[in-house]
Amino acid sequence: MNRPVFRPAPLALAIALAIGSPLVHAQSAQALLNAPVQLNMAAQPLGQALNDWARQTRIELIAPPALVAGKSAPAISGQLTPRQALDRLLAGSGLVATLDGAAMVIRPISTVSEATLAPVVVAASADRSGTTEGTGSYTTSATGAGTRMDLSLRETPQSVSVIGRQQMEDQNLINLDDVLRQTPGIVADRNDERVTFSSRGFPLNTMIDGVPTLGFNSVAGEASMISTTLYDRLEVIRGAAGLLNGVGSPGGAINLVRKRPTSEFAGHVSGGIGSWSRYSAEVDVGGPINTAGTLRGRFVAARSDGRSFIQNKKRAEDALYGILEADLTPDTVLSVGYEHQKTAIDGANYGQSPLFFSNGTRSTLPRSFNSSAPWSYWDMFSDKLFANLNQRLGNGWELKVDVSYLESERKRASGDLSIYRAIDGQTGASTIDIRENPAKGTNKAVDVHLKGPFSAFGRTHEAVLGANYNHYRYSVDTNSAVAGGVDRRPLNFYELQNFPAPAAFPFPLYTQPGTTIEKAVYASTRLRLTDPLSVILGARATWYTSESSLVDWTAGRRTIYPSSRETGVITPYVGAVFDVSKTFSVYGSYTDIFQPNTARDRNNALLSPQRGQNIELGVKGEHFGGRLNTSAAIFTTRETNLAVQEAGGPLLPDGSIPYRAVQGAKSKGFELTASGELLPGLQVLAGYTYHAKREMDGMLLNPQYPRRLLRMTASYRLPGDWSKLTLGGSVSHQSSIHYDEFNELGRATQGDVTVFGLMARYDINRHLSTSLHIENVGDKHYYNGLGGYNGYTYGNPRNVWLKATYKF
Template structure:
């Protein structure tokens, strides 16, 4: 039985004392359901409807969650109410539905969370999820460097790019070489929830999750087009149009598209993409809404995260040379990665009355990918360290992922306390067909390659499979959460979840191997307190547990045990009414059990035992003055291997992961005068050292990167030039071992021209 299943549940008497009775339901002050205000506050700026298009105003009260306004904003008067899935007005978000699955103000959420809105994504010209999260506390983006295939990141020191990526509240599983990758132009906001989220989602690492919110149909018509290009001969075009589809005001639509072609910092490696996303909303009345979200995406790229040795990347090799960042270890003819993915689903909501609202979120996700490439990861083949050994790797994967999340929310007053009660039942079914092969299995060798004068030729042969698996994973979860207003200022959050998971792997390569797997169940829970002062200060404390069933088998063909974890977090949030900024400070202590780690020189992982992460984060987001926006973040933590089958790793820091990083980003647009509309800004990113081996004898040094941008807005036009790593610093983002180090992004310059109507 997993550790989290043995933890005591909250005392029933405390629930009774808190007034969690469903027998005396009395509706609170009328309030909008969590999704009822979709597209009500479009941001001002290029690419969205005009600010006056559909802003709804509501007088703020002191009723807390009884109304959509936060109690700390009492006395401010009237202002736009932000939808938790709609646009962020500027950089400073005020609401989110990720941490609680309800429409809750961030200042009332007892957990550390950051929101990156569309305006910030555009200002930074973030073209990947990795780039969009580089100024977020707790998140180290780009763990494996300039990888054009998949977004990699850690949160609070733990890998979260496998089980921790979500889209519209539903998980996107990235297992093995079966992956999904989102087009950021199709996103309205990106929400980073730090700490365990298993009580509501049933999955995710204890470090946290990233939830990507798709653009939805707006209430008012608008249009937007953009063209651009820049480094590595990249060119792109995008469009975004939407609005009412009928005169009765019941149907709304949105169509978003993006296309790109060009290269990467690796010679001969393309980065081409096509993306199209139709969506529509049907609102027959004020209490019911159905939104259908679909998309299709095609990627054509290559392996750009070359697996290179420590000698020659972190430091000079024996010949006094560095391996060029532009070196292609494969060949343009067969260093290939292609993927097509499609999403189709809906979000349904109906409010029966002022108390009860039901929702159903459903999606089917499909991904099919193919890779054929030469890989390093074997070190040098000569004593002078001028030639790299290689092997050929081929994989084809096909994913089908069905998910449905059913929710019932009740907002009521039991005579003593106010409640926002959420009850849910969710289900996921993940099917993966996984085929992996190498030249080793086929019995032939791949020629080595010179780092000084590389020569290329056709593929030596066709890899033979060493693994042909059919993976099946299902999970059913029943959860509840109650946000209880003990006073007008003090909120208690209680939540619990029971999960049932089944993981099966069918070996289709080995005759008579049959299937292997396991079934697991666990109870997880969360309890938290937050107190909201009138002047915007909100201290909070929380304790939560996590449960993550793991897919697949280890090198011994044994099914993985589920990961479990627990965290205690304490912090303070500060959002003074009308000040235009939001500050979050958080301290945490996380224990994660059954942690996976790669087995050197294989494609398999093992479970090493327990890792602890203890640290501190600070996140500051602000509109400091008219036209001036700022984002600052700082993170420091200590990672320690506390239990392991390998005694040499005890007390050591896991590889790949820096434990200290900080960032600052500023953007200013002149609001008046002759230079009105002209803007400029930039950012600085610091990343501390990490380790390249489990014994912590090989260090990957710290680095500092600088970004900059200039832009000009006039009428409906916007011209911008963005540059990241403007000094073109050569740096290693991390090393997985002494044979597997990864170069980070080279300088990237993008010029863009946009028009809106």
Template sequence: MRQHHVRPAALRGVSPKSLALAGASLMVLAHAATAQEATAPRRGLRNPPAEASVQLETLTVEGRGGPEAASRAIESPTGPVAGYVATRSATATKTNTPLIETPQSITVVGREQIDAQKAQTLTQATQYAAGVYSGLYGADSRVDYFIIRGFRASDYGIYRDGLQLLNYGFGTFKAETFGMERIEILRGPAAVLFGAGSPGGIINQITKRPTLDPFGYVEVGGGSFDQKYAAFDFGGPADGSGQWFYRLTGFGRTGGTQVEGAPEDRAYIAPSFTYKPDGATRLTVLTSYQHDNTAVTSNFLPYLGTVRPNISGLRIPRSLNLGDAGFNTFRRDQVMAGYEFEHAFNETWTFRQNLRYSFSDSFQNSDIGQLGYSDAAQTRLARYQFLTSSKIGLFQVDNQAEARFFDGLFRHDLLLGLDYKNFQLHDNQGTNFSKFYAVPDISILNPVYGPATGRPSPYLVNAISFEQVGLYFQDQIKLTDRLTLVVGGRQDFADNRVVDKLFAGAGSTSRTDSAFTYRTALIYNYDFGLAPYVSYSTSFQPLIGTSRTGQTFTPETGDQIEGGIKFEPPGAGYFLTLAGFDIHRSNVLTADPVNVQFQTPIGQVRSTGFEAQLTANLAEGLNAVAAYTVYGLTTEKGSAAEIGKVPVNVPENFASLFLDYTIPVGEWRGFGFGGGVRYVGRSFADVDNTLRVPDYVLFDAQVHYNWENWRLAVNATNIADKRFVSSCQSAFSCFYGDARRVVASLSYKW
């Protein structure tokens, strides 16, 4: 059942101690370089001065387009977005760069948009972004699944505060959206800076941070499936000297899901603080704890009975629990603790170090479908029992030295970096097949539940160790006041070791890989807000784990050429991005047809397409988000049955539009309403592309009322309660999408 089984490989013999020394050497290098700092004038630097870059979530002022241009507020790349239209990000370049000067397609979903849509998961928060298909495996309460530009990104492509959250096998992380300030979808390869990720793109979640000004926020709500929740968010100065700041964010939920008897309970707490002794130094400590108690809700169901009626003319109810409320169980505890340190030596050199340790402990015991029907009338489903226990320890540190200077001809924003990643996974998986007992089938008409038939025996007990070290550079060069050249390169060393602890004497399997990736791009900025760009980049993804036969995987590689246009007219209040792309991805993994709990490489897949994304503050109180994506996905190398065909699971065409309006004046001031429409095109359920999963259209709506510091809102997604299948992995593994969900909420802020 490893539908999200994906693997890398890494570097051996590099200890955290040596990395700490390397990080220190970068800091010394930056400090020493100040002695040779160029004395040429630094005219019109793209970024705010170093002093502004280390402020908390405050806005500074910078002119745009010369001294005659109107001044405007400059947002922090980790801070709030004013309305829906973000202007800056650090995800694509790891530097504080305006989006209009970033030669890559990126969408920023800010806190205001998340709240307006009442997005309770990362899947829901990204449903109106171009290039992204969220909810790949349907209504899954355990993990958020994504496809970006046709390639799955939920394994190696999810990041938090610029550091990766690896989801391998059944060892997973899942972030609480109430703890996020913004969510950024970077489309296209990002390996040149991050050393990992799908060539389709990554999703970077930015955590809420302490603020200069004191504030408070509380919210309660509830709705469908008897869900109830409460949340709070407090922060501000912690002392009278203005050096210490804090933030405490919490969220709690209890209730059910669209699957009968399956809970969706969560507790989340995130303390953080910032120490800012002066205008050049900042240390922010970010911590969180999260407990999830849920079940398997993305039932693995047959094509006949979900997408199409079965032989008896029946469809399987969305509410059917294939397990039992007593042991259809999934629990996870995760802890994250780390810091972000930044020190500006002067106007030229700044050093940053981002560090985090993440831990996840998960357990699952449930009956699973995936075997099809057990009777000729197709009224009973065969099942097997699956049990897994996974523990993850993930340590990461990213050291960066940034220099902004003028060399006499060109202005530079030079970034030098060294990062290290250490991933440890203890993976234990078992089924009833290993114990030689059968699990009773279940009726889709009158299900009868009972206790678990037995306890599965393990078929896999692995200790997986993955290390990776990367050295990278990037230079954003202003060739003229309007033309920017971005060049970057990265050398990675990766080591993957798997120790088989189930069979005595089986030993271990390991491999070491290295690769150089690079990116080059050009963007031209007109004064009236038009910015055409072109880029070429390569990617490298070492793959964790082994195949069914115990063999490690050759790393995945890819390359992309992208061209596009960005349009942000000064003062117009909207941002439009149009992008075309052509991606080749090699050594792609897919489910092993002999045993889908493992994976096997299928060769090379190509994705060629076009995207459009619009975010707009159209008028006072009126916000809009629109997106369109179309691409062609083809297997170019693989088995004879796969070549020339579209991989399963993947829709190639989708579009969305979301509007929200709050009346700004008059007797109805504070009353608002809005809604959205989402279209998803067809996909396929088999390699031969003979089983088609049809397209679907969903509608969302909301009404809300703001009165002084209070806000009352009612949100509904899939308001028509349309039954749809989000995708099929095979003829025996199809996944129902989200049923109608209505949430009422009441909040107060001060």
């Protein structure tokens, strides 16, 4: 077998030949360039990367050695077209590849005419896998998060942001909370150890690999603690996602896309140390298991541990992920996998820090104040088994089956400062609530869909037909350390950190079980009415049942709450995209809203489902062959049965605030976004959003959420001799917020807040790199949660992470 090399030739050219294959003809080369293949290349000098590209794609490549000398290329892994992979290898180098006969020739961009570049631009959008790992990009080539069809961002008639593997590594985004605080248009409001995510004033649903899940519909599961280590990317749909989510929130949905096995052996190990005695470690390895490569696997393990800036608080996180992928036939791929995640928090907070003392003066507590006793703990566990089957049926049609089973559990006990009751700022006289509050949940999910192209009226169109099923069962317990009722004692809150722990919690107070079942069928089609105009029509029919009850063990009584039942609720979806030019498109979309409430009223009964309509209009741009995507959108949402906190009402048995249903709520606003390579070597994800949500009488709803948001992250790989160094940072700005205290002690207000982050990475060689990450560079004091439990939480002070990564 011939071994390819990359070395100077007599005419100062270097030629890399595919292993054991003759030179291909020009027509064959063009076809090979546009056919997706599995590629796997490490970050390395550009010359070596080009040699790897030629060997793996079996396409001839010619380049003057002087052009590539001293330049580096990023790692690439995934299903890509050879042309797109080559464009990414050359990004930021000042070079471009053009097809000359049967060979790809590397030339300086300045010497290539626009006409010559055109074929590269067209072909770069051919990849539809959407994989971001190894691309070095802050955008993606395709997403099916909103429609189930593999469309580019420009072809999708909704607002979508993608946070890929490269950005998560550059910004050290460890969990879902970290990611969504960097995502355009998303508000992450911390209640305690839980975080509420919202877009345009409405909460977000969660999907995994495009399949809706109910696994976070109770306190047994907490989405914000999800580790990003297991995922290639996060796709965030802003605006109603009712086509795939029959319980689709008008705010949108988060879709977590798992990492997949690679076709060649690859992986990395990394470790880091950070402020507050934190450390992290990670191993990620995958590749073929048998000689033929028809059985592939991947294993990921990660751990982080350390203290917090909050007094007596520690947090440890573990994540394990394993997946096997087998080619049962050339057209049949079966994947099976397992996920395990654990988050253990000592000194955990339930509730928030108080905003006011009983005399109406503002509290002036230190940023490190902990509103719970040091023996308090909050441990979250989740174990998930999943399998999916991909069957290619011919003529471009594909059948996909996804099944999963999730078990989640919360173990929690605490002594918490009650901030719904009077607190004397001078004497410290206050109340402590002591309880054990475990919860369990299981979720069974199945999704089956068929998609592919069809011809009609002389054009090729696309269609999707599918069905899914979710069965979620949960139970939440409240136990006391004393007989007869809630364990509530007087406290000097200045001595809270010395309060002793109960020996046990032997007395059950309440058990709250519940079951939610959702069944749905959905269908959509993308019709190419003309060359520039495509229309997406779809609908989803949903059958929904939610039942719950409350067992009061002290009184010896069981209360069964009215069930929520919906039969065959139709959620229509209409979207249209018109290509104004090769770069820009205008779009519009409409969808109905059907969202069963998880909020409860003062009688502890579930509110009726939310219903409404969402309309969005916008302009999208795709630049530099898809390496940069831009968008501008205006939107309006109308909704009934919106859940809003009911001030002054009695607290619920679990200590939370009751809600009331608002009729005729309306949200409207606009947003601007950009993602991808703005200049050679400069990757950005940026967005500005304005929204306001009001009741029918014009009263502003959720004033504790900012109405204006600016999110921007960027990284720049320096050119030439400095190409081993990458610099970057982030900016997060939000407008002023306020909250009226539950007991009417006063209004808490926070003005505009801007927080900066910085990062630097140095590639010591093709395998080893080090990075430095600084959060909140200016050490800004700000709330990252306000009013969730009648108080506040502080955002992280300035802190530093130093990490090292070895790739193989």
